[in-house]
Amino acid sequence: MTDLVLVLNAGSSSLKFQVVDPASGEVRVSDHLERVDESGGFEAALAAMQESVEAAGIGRDDLVAVGHRVVHGGDRLRDPTLVDDEVVATIEHLVRLAPLHNPPALAGIRAALATYDDLPQVAVFDTGFFADLPPAAATYAIDRDVAAAEGIRRYGAHGISHGYVAGEVARALDRDLDELDQVVLHLGNGASAAAISGGRPVDTSMGLTPLEGLVMGTRPGDIDAGVLLHLLRHGDLDVDGLEDLLHHRSGLEGLAGGHDVRDLVRRLGEGDPDVCLAWDVYCRRIRKYVGAYLAVLGGADAVTFTAGVGENVPVVRRDALAGLEPLGVVLDPARNEACAGPDGPVVVSADRSAVAVLVVPTNEELAIARDVVALLG
Structure with a gap:
């Protein structure tokens, strides 16, 4: 049986989702639900999503995990990470660095934890690709004690995309x-x-x-x-x-x-x-x-x-x-x-x-x- 991953990308009023075969790259289901905030929130969106997935002939046993795109992982969340209560709390703490992006990601994670409580949930962070930027690139020229106390540095974003595309360029140029x-x-x-x-x-x-x-x-x-x-x-x-x-x-x-x-x-x-x-x-x-x-x-x-x-x-x-x-x-x-x-x-x-x-x-x-x-x- 093919091992499929359900990937969720939650926005402020939308939910993008795909069911992907990581081995082949085949997309088995892909959709974009709009006006999530007007139609019962992410719990209702997850229910609608489940209907689409099941209509495509994909059952829960076909899914091995749920992956979540999260914009900001700060200093503590760098690598792809299994979601638990501590991870959820850290993402919530980082809302102050990504006030438009982390709250819907949290809502999507919480809804998926309730809907797919039998599957591992993994958060992947847009900032992760840039976690090891050279210090000269990551450092802002402000009082170092203030910067350290508030976690102020260059974190970057779109790292999932940048990392993927860089690999595709290498393949394209052989x-x-x-x-x-x-x-x-x-x-x-x-x-x-x-x-x-x-x-x-x-x-x-x-x-x-x-x-x-x-x-x-x-x-x-x-x-x-x-x-x-x-x-x-x-x-x-x-x-x-x-x-x-x-x-x-x-x-x-x-x-x-x-x-x-x-x-x-x-x-x-x-x-x-x-x-x-x-x-x-x-x-x-x-x-x-x-x-x-x-x-x-x-x-x-x-x-x-x-x-x-x-x-x-x-x-x-x-x-x-x-x-x-x-x-x-x-x-x-x-x-x-x-x-x-x-x-x-x-x-x-x-x-x-x-x-x-x-x-x-x-x-x-x-x-x-x-x-x-x-x-x-």
Whole structure:
């Protein structure tokens, strides 16, 4: 009998789930339940999910475990971990570092513990891939005692995706992962960059929380900390108002009044001035990080785009890499335009490019499923 893993990714009002065969990579069931908070919470969502799984002919005996994506594991939760009361308490404590992401993950875990009480439950952490960042990359230049007391360091995020994609790049280029220097760009509504050498990260754009780094759908990425102090003192905002601004009213949403990139591409073509500026800010930030990480790595073998925007929007890849030809990054326009939503890794760089440019579909669910079976032996 095939050993299948149920993988859950709980959002604030949604539940994504897949039943995955970790050995073959086959997805047996995949769905996305919306408006979970309006339809009885995660317990009701789990019941609806069970119906879908059973309708696909998959019984409980076919499942060997449940895997959970959790954004923030802090310093204590680094590796894939069997869920118990102590782990649940630690994830709850870390809500202060990921207030939008850890609470729904907790709700999903608690609902799954009740629904699948006979199966091992494993939490896999987005921050885990970056747990061993070099100290110079992980350390913020603030009072070291304050930083130590509050656990302030660069934790990163999207690590499940970055780690998976780095491995796929090695396979696509028929190279040993240990010998590759890579820049991976995970571009979705949330976005992050990572510099990866020999399969291990040496820098990443997200920081203590998932707010830092690239411009995102509704988050600003890098911002002068003085701006936040100014807004608290003079902008008629309290801490909650500032949090709302940074999480929901910034990034592309704040600059262009929308964050659906497909709509923004249309408005860009119409010459909408707000979108034109937002687009320039968005792509400039990506380009800046690519250049910085080429410097950190001392050159790279590959630059890779992944996630919803990175995989499906050729104009982002074109504009983000524009001007990097002197650094050896040369896109092939025809290959790039032809590549949207690929089924597997695709090279879109020109033959003369010293750095390979790839588009690689991410697969966090498969990566989680593999981590689960590796932990369980």
